[in-house]
């Protein structure tokens with residue numbers, strides 16, 4: 001059974017999300033200066049919340065041990081980093097760049113694992129190689145994976161529908177090239193469910209009215225054709241959902 005956390009105030013959601021991440025960091029590092037915190041993040045609306053939770057929240061920021069963080073991306077769009085569609089590019093502009101000078105001091109940042117940008121635009125062989133290379137960089141398991149959920153129920157770049165079964169049915173490889181994303185750009189790489197299954201903690205963050213119908217489908221109907229539901233079914237006991245009031249509008253209060 002998954003844990004559900006719902007918030008009526010944006011500020012509380014942001015703070016509690018930061019506290020949740022901090023708790024997982026502290027568990028992973030256990031006060032050991034040589035340990036690392038392996039975390040994977042998603043793109044889209046996640047970036048702004050990460051910035052507000054981890055960089056501008058004065059009660060969280062001083063406790064984040066950035067140099068010990070190893071950050072990976074749950075999915076990435078196969079575009080140059082400077083493109084607004086790049087998950088890394090967006091994370092860099094929203095979180096990493098401001099982090100460096102936050103609090104009027106020079107802050108050491110995390111180690112961030114990106115795809116091999118030099119291979120972008122190289123066609124099928126290069127796209128497969130990007131996925132294989134990224135796969136080879138992943139740790140044996142993540143301390144925390146932060147997921148989003150699209151209004152169609154996709155998570156990472158695992159989309160619902162038979163044409164995407166090649167992504168959700170993969171059991172061996174950890175990262176795949178998604179060649180037919182229904183949302184642009186069509187070429188992406190994505191974690192497979194195998195990576196999520198091995199993670200120690202998994203957390204979804206979903207906000208906004210546009211998500212209320214899909215949240216009902218995922219959390220109440222539990223439509224097994226949706227990749228986000230597959231995550232809940234596979235590893236429910238280690239999954240926490242953070243929802244704002246709008247996204248949770250159709251979820252009964254007693255859930």
Ligand SMILES: O=C1O[C@H](COP(=O)(O)O)[C@@H](O)[C@H](O)[C@H]1O
Nearest residue numbers: 042043044045075148149150156
């Ligand atoms: O395409 C993507 O969408 C999902 C959901 O994004 P959101 O902006 O609706 O929260 C995201 O988790 C994924 O990383 C991204 O590539």
